[in-house]
Amino acid sequence: MNILLKLEESAQLLAAIIFLVLVEADWWWYLILFIGPDIGMFGYAINTKFGAIIYNLFHHKGLAIIAFLLGVHFNSDLLSLLGVILFGHAAMDRLFGYGLKHSDDFKHTHLGWIGGKMNG
Numbered sequence: 001m002n003i004l005l006k007l008e009e010s011a012q013l014l015a016a017i018i019f020l021v022l023v024e025a026d027w028w029w030y031l032i033l034f035i036g037p038d039i040g041m042f043g044y045a046i047n048t049k050f051g052a053i054i055y056n057l058f059h060h061k062g063l064a065i066i067a068f069l070l071g072v073h074f075n076s077d078l079l080s081l082l083g084v085i086l087f088g089h090a091a092m093d094r095l096f097g098y099g100l101k102h103s104d105d106f107k108h109t110h111l112g113w114i115g116g117k118m119n120g
Contacts, residue, residue: 005094006095008062009091009092009094009095010089010091010095011063012087012088013088013091013092013095015032015088016033016084016085016087016088016089016091017033017088019084020033020081020084023077023081025081029081029085031039031093032085033084033085033088033089033112034089034092036085036089037058037059037085037086037089037090037091038058039058040054040055040056040057040059040092041055042054043055044106047103048103048104048106049103051101051106052101052102052103052106053103055100055101055106056100056101058086058089059086059089059093059100060086060090060100061086061087061091063086064083064085064086064087064090065083065087066083066088067079067080067082067083068082068083068084068087069075069083070083071083078103093106094111097111097112097114098111098114099111099112
């Protein structure tokens with residue numbers, strides 16, 4: 001991934017962390033930021049198609065933004081925090097080369113193959 005994309009993802013992750021600092025979130029919210037959304041990997045215990053669907057739900061920035069905005073609209077701190085967590089975690093994953101999953105293989109992402117596997 002080129003440096004510009006890594007800088008963009010870094011800025012998004014930093015924005016999520018700054019938000020947590022500004023709202024004085026408890027320490028465990030930071031832990032959830034870094035590992036919580038990876039619960040979506042358990043979908044792979046069923047099969048790769050289901051795994052990709054569940055994983056992508058927990059790592060989709062658009063859904064994260066919607067959750068945050070719904071939290072703001074309905075005055076739900078929990079929903080807003082969850083939106084920030086999902087957004088920040090997705091940015092962190094993309095910073096490290098982990099993208100949204102294709103249904104054929106966990107290592108096949110919208111950013112390419114994890115570990116550099118080539119097509120064909």
